Amino acid sequence: MKSMAIVMLLIGLTACATMVPEPTPAQLEIAQNRWPTATLAELTEGRRIFVNQCSGCHNLPPPSELTPAEWPATIQEMGAEYAKISAADIELITKYVVSARETPEPKTD
Amino acid sequence: MLAQKEMTLILTALLLLVATSASANGRNFTYAYQTGVLPVNEREIEVWTTARLGRDNYYARFDHKLEFEVGVTENLQTAFYLNFGAITAETEPGVNASVFRYSGVANEWKLRLSDPVADAFGFALYGEVGAATDELKFEAKLLFDKRIGNVLLAANLIGEHKMGLGQDGEDELELSVVVGAAYFVSRNFSLGIEARNQSALPEYEDLEYSALWIGPTVAYAAKGWWMAFSVLPQLPALSKEGVGSGTDLDHNEAVSARLLFSFEI
Numbered sequence: 001m002k003s004m005a006i007v008m009l010l011i012g013l014t015a016c017a018t019m020v021p022e023p024t025p026a027q028l029e030i031a032q033n034r035w036p037t038a039t040l041a042e043l044t045e046g047r048r049i050f051v052n053q054c055s056g057c058h059n060l061p062p063p064s065e066l067t068p069a070e071w072p073a074t075i076q077e078m079g080a081e082y083a084k085i086s087a088a089d090i091e092l093i094t095k096y097v098v099s100a101r102e103t104p105e106p107k108t109d
Numbered sequence: 110m111l112a113q114k115e116m117t118l119i120l121t122a123l124l125l126l127v128a129t130s131a132s133a134n135g136r137n138f139t140y141a142y143q144t145g146v147l148p149v150n151e152r153e154i155e156v157w158t159t160a161r162l163g164r165d166n167y168y169a170r171f172d173h174k175l176e177f178e179v180g181v182t183e184n185l186q187t188a189f190y191l192n193f194g195a196i197t198a199e200t201e202p203g204v205n206a207s208v209f210r211y212s213g214v215a216n217e218w219k220l221r222l223s224d225p226v227a228d229a230f231g232f233a234l235y236g237e238v239g240a241a242t243d244e245l246k247f248e249a250k251l252l253f254d255k256r257i258g259n260v261l262l263a264a265n266l267i268g269e270h271k272m273g274l275g276q277d278g279e280d281e282l283e284l285s286v287v288v289g290a291a292y293f294v295s296r297n298f299s300l301g302i303e304a305r306n307q308s309a310l311p312e313y314e315d316l317e318y319s320a321l322w323i324g325p326t327v328a329y330a331a332k333g334w335w336m337a338f339s340v341l342p343q344l345p346a347l348s349k350e351g352v353g354s355g356t357d358l359d360h361n362e363a364v365s366a367r368l369l370f371s372f373e374i
Contacts, residue, residue, distance in 0.1 A: 019256065020227040051227040052183040056148035058135050058330055059256065060226040061296070082332055083148065 019062035021100060023047060031099035038095055046096030049089050057083060063100040071098050134178070135330035137299045139339040139367040141263040141289035143254045144231035146221045147180030154178075155188075155371040163363030166199035170362070172212070184221040190214065192241075213241025217248075225254040225261070245272045259293040261301075282310045289326065301326045303339055306346070309360065318357040321346040322365055334372035341365045 021027075023043035031038040054060050057078075066074060075094050079085035085093070134147050147153065157174035176190035192212035200206045217237040225231030235250035247270045254263040267285040272278070285308070291301030303326045308319040324341035342364050343356050356363065 018227055018229060020224075047227075051224050053148050055145050055224055055226070056134055056151060056180060059137075059145075059261065059293075060224060062226055065296075 019064070020047065020051060020060065021103075023096065023100070024103070027099050027103040030102050031095055034098065035095055038099075042092055043096045043099065046092035046094070047100075049085070050093045050096055053083055053085055053089070053093075054078070063097045066101070068098050068101050071101060134371075135328070135335035136337050136369060136371075137261055137291040137301060137328040138263055138287075138289040138303050138326055139337050139369055140265075140303055140305050140341070141287045142219075142233075142235060142250060142252050142265055143261075143263055144219075144221050144223070144225060144233035144252050146184060146186040146219055146233070147178055149180045149182060151180045151373065152178065153371050153373045155190075155369060157367065157369055159365060159367045161362040161365050164198075164358045164361075167205055168196075168198045168362060170194060170196040170198075186219050188217045188219075190217075192239075211241075213239055213244075215239035215246075219252075225256045230255040243274050244278065245274065246270065247272075261289075261291045261293070261299070263287075263289045263291075280312055282313050284308045284310070291326065291328065297330050299328045301328070303341060305341065307361075318360050319346045320357045320361040334370070336371070337367075337369045339367050341367075 023040055023046075025040070028038065028040050028043060031043060051060060063071070072094050075090055075097065079090040079093065080087070134145050134151075134153060136143055155174070155176040155178060157172070157176065159172040159174075161170040161172065162168065172192065172194040174190050174192050176188050178186055178188040180186045191214055193210065194212055195207060195209045197205055197207040215237055216239075217235065219233055219235045221231070221233045223230065223232045231252070231254040233252040235248075235252055237246075237248040237250075239246040239248070249268050251266040252263075253265070254261065256262075265285070265287040267283075267287065269283040269285070271281040271283065273280060285306060287303065287305045289301055289303040291299040293299045302323065304321070304323040306319065306321045309317040311317050321344050322341035323344055324339055326337060326339035328337040329335065343358075343361060345355050346357060
């Protein structure tokens with residue numbers, strides 16, 4: 001009974017989708033509306049820095065937590081003032097998070 | 110007595126450092142570890158206080174841990190800490206005795222392999238080596254956590270080998286499972302529940318006890334510091350002395366309360 005509960009828990013956790021999706025071509029298109037020269041590699045790097053740096057100080061907030069208008073100032077404040085992240089990395093994080101926030105979730109049906 | 114004063118001064122000085130702090134790696138539970146690690150070169154101090162109250166006779170114990178954590182790589186952190194504490198217990202009917210003691214030093218490492226928000230679930234490996242005058246201990250943990258909406262789940266599987274030193278020293282295996290669930294009332298504030306089961310097998314033989322604690326936990330994080338607090342009463346466990354069930358007040362306390370306070374340096 002115990003092992004069954006543990007297995008069910010692990011299956012349930014594994015089945016949960018990530019709240020910080022990997023960048024896709026669809027997200028890149030949205031990012032390029034704001035930043036025409038943005039690349040998929042930049043978004044991927046922005047996600048990596050976002051995950052590793054931001055989760056070091058607090059629970060990682062999913063992009064859906066704030067609006068696209070709120071994110072840039074928040075990332076700038078937290079990144080520059082508190083986490084001492086470089087300006088270049090703040091830009092990469094902003095590109096990833098804002099475009100992820102604006103990308104519609106894929107339909108599951 | 111002098112040692113207690115010194116410790117009080119150290120703790121006070123550390124608390125005053127809060128004014129200069131910037132950020133820290135918050136926890137939402139007091140017993141359950143989460144998979145997060147500090148960014149590279151970030152440092153923080155954690156001050157732990159655990160009150161362990163009530164055994165078969167009068168028993169009041171306060172364990173303190175002073176921990177220095179540092180991020181080593183993007184996914185690896187280490188920590189060094191000093192354990193000390195005070196116990197007041199009934200040594201014979203109507204007679205209480207108090208003792209203050211240093212309980213050794215330890216070094217821990219945590220390797221994050223996945224994140225609870227960015228990945229399907231968070232997973233980390235944890236290893237710790239501790240040394241005191243009367244024992245050495247080696248502890249390994251598997252850490253799991255998962256954020257689902259405003260809910261954070263955490264589970265730890267723990268094995269600890271204690272190696273007694275000296276003529277009377279004996280080896281012991283401790284196995285523990287810790288689980289927790291927390292709800293984020295706001296981005297900074299969470300309410301939750303924690304459960305901890307600990308079993309001991311002296312000399313790797315018969316089960317000496319299996320004790321179970323469950324209770325509420327609360328956590329608050331701000332820029333540069335965080336705190337978490339829990340009160341866990343002991344409930345009847347699966348086994349006592351390997352037979353039947355009931356609370357174990359021979360080796361463990363009726364209530365355990367823990368306060369964690371941490372800040373970046």
